């Protein structure tokens with residue numbers, strides 16, 4: 279399946295410069311280069327490995343517990359990756375990916391080069407924006423040709439743009455000459471300037487010293503929101519307390535609320551719910567993650583922990599997202615119109631960051647939103663339980 283990994287390919291640039299590439303490099307250990315090792319350490323959440331090649335990084339991440347989608351346009355690469363037993367391998371171009379959301383998008387092995395030109399970066403990062411959770415990150419490796427021993431003094435510059443990283447090369451192996459491929463090597467400074475106009479902030483995470491580097495890109499609007507939140511240090515509590523009687527036995531109401539897999543059924547603002555730790559509907563300590571719609575088109579990632587589960591009387595959930603919330607539900611058996619029922623008392627608190635203005639912020643925004651959401655949840659939950 280791996281063919282002759284002892285062979286050496288020739289990368290022949292249009293300028294005439296030639297670079298030997300050992301086939302083994304395509305099958306290298308996932309952390310062989312400092313840039314790769316650093317990228318793997320920085321991955322979080324759901325990962326899209328773009329141009330995943332022989333799948334070594336995707337496999338490493340899947341074994342570390344990440345949910346990984348590995349894509350490549352080359353059928354041979356996809357065949358090799360399927361042979362590794364990776365759970366989500368797709369033969370597709372990055373540009374054709376459907377609108378799923380990822381926390382990390384990876385372009386290792388200088389894969390960003392398929393942008394071909396500096397202008398091509400706009401298309402790649404436009405697509406990244408569609409596929410990335412707003413709080414997510416893009417991790418990419420590339421090369422500053424001006425600092426690279428093989429390419430620095432070369433005439434790689436494309437006649438059109440004059441940017442030395444817009445190159446063309448062919449692979450040559452055992453006398454077989456491949457087609458000419460346009461490719462982009464972008465230095466970190468130029469990358470940072472190009473993407474800033476499109477709303478991305480970039481930081482250099484690792485520099486190999488020979489022109490190879492790893493950068494992280496995040497959406498500036500998200501970072502600004504985070505920074506603003508941490509500036510407003512003082513925290514107060516927005517609060518909403520209420521009760522509702524549901525015409526269903528206490529055991530089933532408790533079990534329904536404890537099983538967070540039901541959450542999207544009574545809260546339409548919740549998407550992509552996943553169990554991160556513990557057993558579904560089991561007990562204390564289970565941790566879930568989901569995307570939460572804050573306003574039309576604005577989503578955030580939330581992490582929910584089942585903090586207390588005293589069957590069948592009391593549940594307490596802690597929710598961390600832009601704000602931190604605590605939800606306590608107490609259950610009491612009751613009767614309504616001769617039907618066995620349950621009185622649910624709920625107490626929601628939200629830690630509001632807003633310093634001096636927090637009480638005002640609570641009054642005009644947090645409390646009404648919380649009231650609307652809790653009332654809707656209770657109404658939909660009652661409808662589900664009473665229907666069946």
Ligand SMILES: C[S@@+](CC[C@H](N)C(=O)[O-])C[C@H]1O[C@@H](n2cnc3c(N)ncnc32)[C@H](O)[C@@H]1O
Nearest residue numbers: 329330331350351352370371372386387389392
């Ligand atoms: C330089 S290799 C890097 C492979 C691997 N990430 C690594 O670090 O070894 C670039 C990979 O990107 C793939 N590729 C090129 N254009 C692509 C596209 N538009 N969408 C997805 N993959 C692409 C190629 O087939 C190739 O496997």
